[in-house]
Amino acid sequence: QVQLVQSGAEVKKPGASVKVSCTASGYTFSSYDINWVRQATGQGLEWMGWMNPYSASTGYAQKFQGRVTMTRNTSISTAYMELNSLSSEDTAVYYCARLFVRKTSGSSFDFWGQGTLVTVSS
Amino acid sequence: DIQMTQSPSSLSASVGDRVTISCRASQSISRHLNWYQQKPGKAPKLLIFGASSLQTEVPSRFSGSGSGTDFTLTISSLQPEDFAIYYCQQSHSRPSTFGQGTKLQIK
Numbered sequence: 630q631v632q633l634v635q636s637g638a639e640v641k642k643p644g645a646s647v648k649v650s651c652t653a654s655g656y657t658f659s660s661y662d663i664n665w666v667r668q669a670t671g672q673g674l675e676w677m678g679w680m681n682p683y684s685a686s687t688g689y690a691q692k693f694q695g696r697v698t699m700t701r702n703t704s705i706s707t708a709y710m711e712l713n714s715l716s717s718e719d720t721a722v723y724y725c726a727r728l729f730v731r732k733t734s735g736s737s738f739d740f741w742g743q744g745t746l747v748t749v750s751s
Numbered sequence: 752d753i754q755m756t757q758s759p760s761s762l763s764a765s766v767g768d769r770v771t772i773s774c775r776a777s778q779s780i781s782r783h784l785n786w787y788q789q790k791p792g793k794a795p796k797l798l799i800f801g802a803s804s805l806q807t808e809v810p811s812r813f814s815g816s817g818s819g820t821d822f823t824l825t826i827s828s829l830q831p832e833d834f835a836i837y838y839c840q841q842s843h844s845r846p847s848t849f850g851q852g853t854k855l856q857i858k
Contacts, residue, residue, distance in 0.1 A: 664847070672785075674795065674838055674849040690846045724794055734801025735783035735842040741794035 633656040634743035641747045644730065648711040651725030651747045658680050658706035659683040662728040664738060665699065665710045668722040675721075680708060708741055715749045721748050753777050753841050757850035763858040768829045772853045774822045774839035781841035786815055786824045789852075790835045798837075799824065829855075 634641035636650040651663060665677040678689035680699035687699045698711045708725060723745045754777035754802055764770050774784065782802035787795035797806045799815035802822055812827040834857050839850040 637824075657823045673851045674840075676793070679845075688845060726794075731801065732758075734804055735781075736786075737785040737796050737797055737806075737842060738795070739798075739800075739806070739838075740780040744794055 631727070631740045632726065633740055635723075635725060635742040638746040638748070640750065643716055643749055643751055645715050645749075646711060646713045647715060647747050648709055649723050649725075649747070651708045651710070651742050653706045653708070653727070656727075657703075659703055660729075663699075663701070663708040664726045664728050666696075666724045666726055666738070668724070669718075669721040672721075677710070677723075682708065691724075712747075715747075717749050720747065720749045727737045753780060753848050755839055755841055755848050755850040757837075757839055757853050758763040760851065761856060763856045764829055765858045766829050766831055767805075770826050770829060770855065771840075772824045772855075773838055774824070774850050776820045776822075776841055776843075777820045777851060780841045780843035782818045783841055784817065784822045785840045785842060786812070786813075786834075788835045789838065793856060795838060798845065810827055823825045831857075 632654045634652045639647050657709050659682045662679045662681050664679045682701045692738045696713050699706045707708040725742040729734040729739040756772045756775045763822040786803045788796040803815045814825045816823050836852045836854050838852050
C-alpha cells in the first residue's frame with residue numbers, strides 16, 4: 630500500500646533552517662511528483678511547491694522563492710523540504726503529498742504524509 | 752494566482768441531514784477541482800477529484816458537481832464520522848490553491 634512517512638517534530642530558533650524528510654513506499658517513487666503543503670495551527674492549507682523525483686525539477690510558490698529547497702534521494706525513495714531563515718510565522722505542520730495526474734480530470738494529492746510539526750521559537 | 756472561496760465557513764448539521772458546501776474560483780478552472788476532508792490532527796484525505804469523480808473507497812454519500820467557476824460538495828446523509836473540515840483545491844494552474852475551509856459541526 631502507498632505510504633508517505635515523514636520525519637519527526639522539530640523545534641528551531643528564529644533564523645535557523647529545518648529539513649523535513651518524506652519517505653515513500655508502495656509505489657515507484659520516481660513516477661509521481663511530491664508536493665509540500667503547510668498548515669499553521671487552526672489555519673488553512675498553503676501549497677509550497679513541487680519536486681519531480683525523476684528529473685529533480687522543482688517549482689516553488691512565489692512566497693517561498695529563495696527560502697525553500699526541495700530535493701530527493703532516489704536510492705532511499707525520500708524527498709526533502711528545507712526551509713531557511715525561519716521566523717515564528719513558519720510555525721506549522723508541514724505535509725508532503727503525492728501528485729496523481731489524470732489526463733482528463735486534472736491532478737490531485739491522493740496520498741499524504743502524516744505531517745511534521747515545525748515550531749519556531751526563541 | 753487563482754483564488755478559491757468556500758461558503759459557508761462553518762455549518763452545523765445533524766446526523767442524517769443533507770448538506771452542501773460551495774466553492775467558487777476567481778477564474779474558470781474547467782473541472783480541475785478537488786475536495787478534501789480533514790479531521791483533527793490528521794492529514795487531509797482526498798474525497799473527490801475532477802469536480803465529480805469519487806476517490807477509491809470514499810462512501811457514495813459524497814458527491815461533487817460543477818464546472819468553470821462554481822462547484823458543490825454534497826453529503827447526502829450525514830454520518831457521525833463526517834464531522835470535519837472540508838477544503839476545495841484547484842489543480843488548473845500553479846500555484847495550486849485551496850479554499851479557506853468549511854467546518855462541519857454537529858448541531
